[in-house]
């Protein structure tokens with residue numbers, strides 16, 4: 365039996381938390397032979413609701429769940445954590461852009477970054493889900509300067525999953541036939557799902573779906589606006605699909621990527637493709653099971669170049685908005 369891994373989750377009593385925790389505790393995050401200890405972090409007013417979540421986790425009798433630590437103390441919450449999933453933050457309402465949340469949510473990530481640096485295990489890796497996730501991740505990372513910069517991630521996997529499904533529906537194929545589709549840039553309405561490198565059944569997506577107008581007028585806006593469409597329909601932002609994408613992201617990071625595929629996650633840019641170093645920017649990524657690398661040498665056409673710069677400009681603007689938190 366392996367030693368349990370401590371997984372810290374903030375916002376544990378929220379909607380995403382409700383879908384996410386059972387999946388972690390049942391072995392879907394780190395594998396069917398990896399015991400876990402859940403460190404559930406909430407703010408004081410949500411501790412009562414968290415008690416209920418803890419009771420439900422206990423009532424699942426998950427064989428891999430070796431402990432639950434519910435807390436509103438960040439030091440206790442991140443103690444010994446090897447993974448931190450930063451979900452806790454306020455979701456947007458209809459009519460808002462995600463960056464409108466920076467004023468409310470940004471400061472949450474300063475104290476969390478500090479507490480991660482001070483308390484987490486030496487192999488800590490952090491995935492930020494709470495919006496605007498790229499810039500919140502930037503804030504946390506900058507408040508934990510001793511944690512290597514390649515251990516910080518912002519979630520764009522949900523956008524990738526959305527994009528893959530839209531291509532599959534249009535082409536009339538199974539979603540597993542769609543590969544190599546990466547989200548570039550910010551998890552926001554400027555994100556760029558770069559369909560030029562995507563494949564469908566092993567062929568270039570643009571040879572299978574040949575209508576250029578469909579990509580520009582339907583595909584890109586649908587992916588960019590999917591979060592808003594869900595808020596409009598449900599009155600609440602996506603939760604089950606967001607939790608699913610968090611599970612997928614960690615799996616993508618810790619398992620080697622298939623030769624014919626890539627995945628999307630926001631990482632600390634080192635200037636790849638001319639992007640400002642230090643921004644948390646989503647790229648096409650491959651994992652060897654240990655380390656991630658940006659897929660280099662892709663041919664970026666004029667249209668893509670404009671899109672990847674547009675989303676970079678928004679991230680630079682968000683960085684300026686939070687300069688006092690960095």
Ligand SMILES: NC(=O)C1=CN([C@@H]2O[C@H](COP(=O)(O)OP(=O)(O)OC[C@H]3O[C@@H](n4cnc5c(N)ncnc54)[C@H](O)[C@@H]3O)[C@@H](O)[C@H]2O)C=CC1
Pocket residue numbers: 374375376377378379380381405406407410451452453454455456472492493494495496497519520522523551601602603606
């Ligand atoms: N990156 C992505 O693809 C996605 C990101 N999101 C974002 O995830 C975040 C959470 O969404 P939901 O679970 O639906 O929201 P929710 O409102 O249902 O739950 C958020 C939870 O976070 C807690 N919280 C607030 N401040 C906290 C703090 N300082 N420390 C710890 N916990 C704190 C709240 O008490 C609440 O229980 C939102 O910012 C949302 O916009 C949502 C979907 C997808």
Ligand SMILES: O=C([O-])CC(=O)C(=O)O
Pocket residue numbers: 455456462495522590591592594595601602606
């Ligand atoms: O749209 C939102 O505010 C929630 C979110 O990030 C998403 O569903 O992609």
